[in-house]
Amino acid sequence: xxxxxQPPKTPIRxxxxxxxxxxxxxLGSAEEAICYTLLGTLVVTTSLQVFTRYVxxxxxxxxxxxxxxxxTWINFLGAALIVKRSSHIxxxxxxxxLPPSPRRWMQALAHLITLGILCVLAVKGFQFLQTTGExxxxxxxxxxxxxxxxxxxxxxxxxxxxxxELIRLFRHTSSSGSGSSDEPGPAKPAVLxxxxxx
Numbered sequence: 124x125x126x127x128x129q130p131p132k133t134p135i136r137x138x139x140x141x142x143x144x145x146x147x148x149x150l151g152s153a154e155e156a157i158c159y160t161l162l163g164t165l166v167v168t169t170s171l172q173v174f175t176r177y178v179x180x181x182x183x184x185x186x187x188x189x190x191x192x193x194x195t196w197i198n199f200l201g202a203a204l205i206v207k208r209s210s211h212i213x214x215x216x217x218x219x220x221l222p223p224s225p226r227r228w229m230q231a232l233a234h235l236i237t238l239g240i241l242c243v244l245a246v247k248g249f250q251f252l253q254t255t256g257e258x259x260x261x262x263x264x265x266x267x268x269x270x271x272x273x274x275x276x277x278x279x280x281x282x283x284x285x286x287x288e289l290i291r292l293f294r295h296t297s298s299s300g301s302g303s304s305d306e307p308g309p310a311k312p313a314v315l316x317x318x319x320x321x
Contacts, residue, residue, distance in 0.1 A: 147287070151207050154280070158200050165193040185262040192260075192270050199277030206281045231292040234285050241282040248275025 172186035218229050252275065255268045 147283075150280070151204070154200055154204055154207075158197055158204065161193045161197050161200075165190055165197065168193065188260050188262045192265065195270055196273045199273040200280075203277045203280035203284070206284045227292055227295060231289060234289040234292065238282055238285045238289060241278050241285060245275045245278035245282055248278055251275075 168186050168190045172182060172190065175186070176182035218226055221229060248271075252268050252271055255266075255271060257266065259266045260270075
């Protein structure tokens with residue numbers, strides 16, 4: 124009988140994840156589910172609008188309105204999801220030329236400025252919702268406040284994620300500052316699915 128020389132893998136239990144991390148993970152899953160649902164609704168609504176307009180020659184009055192509402196929410200929630208995946212376009216050519224420690228401080232400064240702008244936009248967005256009153260869309264009768272709420276909610280989600288990343292950068296900078304060198308440590312070997320290392 125042959126025994127494997129590899130140590131048994133210890134699964135990561137939910138108890139080892141801090142509450143804030145679990146909450147953000149749950150929030151991200153909910154955002155993705157909402158975006159997929161809105162995207163499916165947008166596709167069905169747009170297809171129905173094209174069919175009734177050009178085939179039946181009797182378009183519905185509410186399809187275009189609903190499509191615009193879905194498109195608005197997809198745009199802003201999608202922007203928040205892109206922040207979660209760190210996929211926003213950025214010009215980091217000059218930053219990558221810096222040593223590791225100044226590079227982290229430069230990233231922290233950029234995150235701090237972005238966080239300040241997002242907080243201002245979120246506050247102004249929620250203030251704007253108070254001025255919409257009870258106005259509603261003409262076809263569906265949906266209050267516009269539910270549509271306009273996409274903007275401040277998305278700004279708030281992005282601000283939370285930039286704030287969390289800013290805290291991580293400050294902790295990493297302070298911990299690395301206690302060492303004797305700014306050079307990053309050796310890279311860990313990547314573990315392949317079969318158990319070997321690359």
